[in-house]
Amino acid sequence: MGVAVVALPFLFWMIFALLKSYTHHNDFVLVPDFKDLKLQQLETFISDKKINYEIIDSIWDPKLQKGIVVKQDPDPGEKVKEGRKVYLYVTSVRPPMINMPKLEDLSLRQAMAVCESYGLICVAQGVDDPCDGCIVKQLYREKRIEPGTLIEKGQTIKLMYGKGENNSGQGFDVPNLVGLTFRAARGKMVDKGLEWLLVADPGVKDTLNAFVYSQEPKPGRDRKLITGAMIDLRVTNDKSKLSGDSIK
Secondary structure (H helix, E strand, O other): OHHHHHHHHHHHHHHHHHHHHHHOOOOOEEOOOOOOOEHHHHHHHHOOOOOEEEEEEEEOOOOOOOOEEEEEEOOOOOEEOOOOEEEEEEEOOOOOEEEOOOOOOOEHHHHHHHHHHHOOEEEEEEEOOOOOOEEEEEEEOOEEOOOOOEEEOOOEEEEEEEOHHHHHOOOEEEOOOOOOEHHHHHHHHHHHOOEEEEEEOOOOOOHHHOEEEEEEOOOEEEEEEOOOOEEEEEEEOOHHHOOHHHHO
8 A cells, every 4th residue: 555655646747747748748839920921932931940831722912922921820929839730821823813794885884893893904995986984895905805705803904985975076964963862973973974063961971872952053955064074962861852843
């Protein structure tokens, strides 16, 4: 019994010592900072760090340098076991390929919104065509590009839009914007190449969703506008100002 009492504590001490040695308890390394390293620098960088790495995702961002580390897990400075794998996110060397959307027959405003959502850059050019403000042709490197054609993200597309009646010098009718939200009215004015001066009633904080209750010049066929003309708009949150007379 005496031998057991003496031997058991020593036995437990030996077990814990062996476990500590086996698991390298309290032995750790600090995670280095991989950010902004180029892909070809990674192997040299970790050669003396007792750390491994794995690239798990690539991110396309035209504003960043290609082929560099932008994010890592674990973060720099964290304590980890020797040989721990650090997961890296890098920028793509090549932009991803997308299917060219169909922009023809859309309004210029709609087409530019679609371009932005697809990650394309758009430039617009007016041409003689009776389809006023709509896209009559989509060009890539000065040649028409068919919808569905594979194209790199970030490329520039030229949108040819019709000038409609503007080209004849006669202008177009003043659009009726009263009763619309300013967001909707602005879209109509952008499509026709018009400018605007906005006056909001006191208390209006969200002008985009406020309602147009007055415009100058007023809509009608007795006056014509040309591209670049200005319309004065007054907006409100008070729908009682949208009387039948004002909408007319």
